[in-house]
Amino acid sequence: MNSTIEQKGMPAEPTLELLQEQQPAPDEMTFWRKVKRSSKKLGEEIAVTGIKSWLAMTDSQTSVRHKAILGGALAYFVLPVDMVPDVLAGVGFTDDMAAMTLAANSVGTAITDQHEQAARDKWHSLHEPSVKAD
Template identity: 25%
Template sequence: MAKKITEEDFKDINMDDYVKNYSEDSLWDKVRNNVSSIGISLIYKAFQLYYVAQSDTCPTKVKAGIIAALGYLISPIDLIPDLIPVVGYSDDAAAIAFAIAAAQAYITPEIKRQAKNRMREIFGDKMVDGLDED
């Protein structure tokens, strides 16, 4: 059984390096080209983070964490390389989960709607059906 990834696993990683990987175009390209590996649910969470970071109500410190997590998702070289089948995105999922936890207070129904609308634009309605809207 694979080891559960915790925040402790990231303590020796310089997240500033991953901020440098981040750009909107890189994010869109990464999800378009890797949807089956990343998974639609993780992409939905990443898109929520993207839209939270665009929000004026989100504090700068939270935005910085979001950008680092999205940069981590974009980077193929990280704690567990993305090219490893099955587990390659598990560390990315953990980084996104930590950022979601920090940003939770700023994820409004409008943010979720924006994330789903962007997903529909990229993947179509069928891929988005069934995602949680609460």
């Protein structure tokens, strides 16, 4: 046994299930509801950061460690209680922005170009005017 974690009976590389017990990731419906409701207030760059983080977190190729980092930031984003309430005009999403940006930057290449492009496409699809049939 080399590490203190192993000595305490915990695995050196925690499983996704163990991490989710400690910090549950948001469920898909809650995440997309929050994105749709607040994407204009967030602005494109922050919304895209959240969406690409979600896409990376749900990607089977992303490591458990990176999923946990992204899941923690995304859970903070969807929580109804914030350090800075989201309803405050101009500053309400600054804490969410900081958490998502820090998480996205810390996972490096776990967020791929494909995640980035899919996130931008999704953001733009949320803001396309609805086409009504005549």
